[in-house]
Amino acid sequence: NAGVTQTPKFRVLKTGQSMTLLCAQDMNHEYMYWYRQDPGMGLRLIHYSVGEGTTAKGEVPDGYNVSRLKKQNFLLGLESAAPSQTSVYFCASSPGSRYGYTFGSGTRLTVV
Amino acid sequence: GENVEQHPSTLSVQEGDSAVIKCTYSDSASNYFPWYKQELGKRPQLIIDIRSNVGEKKDQRIAVTLNKTAKHFSLHITETQPEDSAVYFCAARIAHAGGGNKLTFGTGTQLKVEL
Numbered sequence A: 001n002a003g004v005t006q007t008p009k010f011r012v013l014k015t016g017q018s019m020t021l022l023c024a025q026d027m028n029h030e031y032m033y034w035y036r037q038d039p040g041m042g043l044r045l046i047h048y049s050v051g052e053g054t055t056a057k058g059e060v061p062d063g064y065n066v067s068r069l070k071k072q073n074f075l076l077g078l079e080s081a082a083p084s085q086t087s088v089y090f091c092a093s094s095p096g097s098r099y100g101y102t103f104g105s106g107t108r109l110t111v112v
Numbered sequence B: 001g002e003n004v005e006q007h008p009s010t011l012s013v014q015e016g017d018s019a020v021i022k023c024t025y026s027d028s029a030s031n032y033f034p035w036y037k038q039e040l041g042k043r044p045q046l047i048i049d050i051r052s053n054v055g056e057k058k059d060q061r062i063a064v065t066l067n068k069t070a071k072h073f074s075l076h077i078t079e080t081q082p083e084d085s086a087v088y089f090c091a092a093r094i095a096h097a098g099g100g101n102k103l104t105f106g107t108g109t110q111l112k113v114e115l
Helices: none
Strands: A003-009 A008-013 A017-027 A030-037 A042-049 A062-069 A075-080 A088-094 A108-110 B004-007 B008-013 B019-025 B030-040 B044-049 B058-059 B062-067 B072-077 B086-094 B103-105 B111-115
Touching: A003 A088, A017 A088, A017 A108, A030 A075, A042 A062, A042 A075, A042 B103, A062 B058, A075 A088, B004 B086, B008 B019, B008 B044, B019 B030, B019 B086, B019 B111, B030 B062, B044 B062, B072 B086
Parallel strands: A008 A108, B008 B111
Antiparallel strands: A003 A017, A017 A075, A030 A042, A030 A088, A062 A075, A088 A108, B004 B019, B019 B072, B030 B044, B030 B086, B058 B062, B062 B072, B086 B103, B086 B111
């Protein structure tokens, strides 16, 4: 039981490049989330999903897209990376509305 | 939407002393309040949570209190130890159908326990 697994752990992108971050969970959780963490700003919600095939915008969705084609996977895409997207990205999952989150180990992304 | 404020941003205590971190939330419909601990370079981990029908919850050296009228909740750590040094985040969730169990986080408190 690996919990929530994020890949890659580190990545450096040039401005304008694209990439996809993968989040996989093996706990059969319905809900999945993508947050970004920046110094002094806590964790801010980018997008989330309440089930396979569903996605919704969070607090800071601009510049990102997501997909949840399979229940266990939640992908975060950056189509044209910008330096402002330099951050640590955390994926999380939850079994339902009465429970807290389990976080992945994070992806440190630098856009130069 | 929900707004969560957290204070202080940094807190330094002597080993064995108590530490208190406070959070306020804006939406009275919030009904779930977890606390996460994040060590340097690691993922946030849930350490304790409280629901709106409870005023206080304890787990060994950690306790959380909730004042729904004032819309604030606090984390209390007693007999602090060096391994308590970390960043602590509070969070709040608004309960409504289709809301997706979204958590709004505070900006974090860097706790340092000095020997």
